Amino acid sequence: MVPLMFKAEWSIEIDSRKPPPEEDSDPSLRTVGDNGRGAVDAPVxxxxxxTEARFADFDKSPVTHVVIQVTTTRQRDISRYVGYRYDWKFPSPFWAFLGKIAEKGVFDDDGATTLKExxxxxxxxxxxxAYTTPLWRAAVEAIQAAKAAAAAGAGIPELPPISALEVTFKKPQHGQPLEMTWIPVRPLITARIKRWNDESDDEENVDVSD
Known part of the structure; x- marks a missing residue:
């Protein structure tokens, strides 16, 4: 039996997060408002x-996940760079925006590949x-649909192998492009992603019998 999960909303324990050493007080910066349920309405x-030279021809079509490694200080810097005040207590809008940046930087396919937290x-x-790609989400949805039709004898498709990229950002410089680096993730992070996909907390479960 393979449990599959798809997270609908963030469940964030603020006490587990460390704020940046200094918070923005610039009154000219925009805020997302609405206790973090707004959005960063800024262009990417x-x-x-x-990336490293050895990954120059890396095939991104099988990528199922993207993991952004970033400090709260860098999140604050990038938010300021696009004109927003970073609110570390309500990070979801900023994480969604970082996902949009990674979409463009990794795939550069005019928005065809969307990342979901x-x-x-x-x-x-x-x-x-961590974010999922359309490839992974489509596979999860196909399994959900197949499970619903299992009584009629429909076969159950399999999930694709986990293929993930790790993204990091350099400190943004005014008037300069934002520098971003990607590489295939380390095995430790692949194992963590597998664990996240297997956990059931606050997620929709799909139990698929062998």
């Missing part, structure tokens, strides 16, 4: 994207924020 900035884990002020 111009990017300068890099899955989970996060804080390590001090550094956070690992």
């Amino acid at each position: 900035p111009e990017l300068r994207v890099a 899955l989970r996060y884990i804080p390590v001090g002020r550094r956070e690992f924020i």
Whole structure:
């Protein structure tokens, strides 16, 4: 039996997060408002994207997840860079915007590949924020549909192998493109993603019998 989960909303324990050393007080910066349920309504900035030479021809079509590794300080810096005041107590809108930046930087396919937030884990002020790609979400939906039709003898499709990329950002510089780097994730992070996909807390469960 394989449990599959798809997270609908973030469940964030603020006490587990570390705020940046200094918070913005610039009154000219915009805020998302509505206790973090708003959105960062800013265009994705111009990017300068890099990876290691050995990954220059890496096939991104099988990618199922993207993990952004970023400190709360860098989140604050990027938010300020696009004209917003970062609210570390309500990070979801900023994580969604980071996902949009990663979409453009990694896939650059005019929005065809959209990233949806899955989970996060804080390590001090550094956070690992995981997102799913349409490939993974379509596979989950196909299994959900197949399970509903299982009584009629329909077969159950399998999930694709986990293929994930890790994204990091350099400190933004005024008047310069935002620098972003991606590489395939380490095995430790792949194992963490598998665990996140297997956990049932606050998610919709699909139990698929062998």
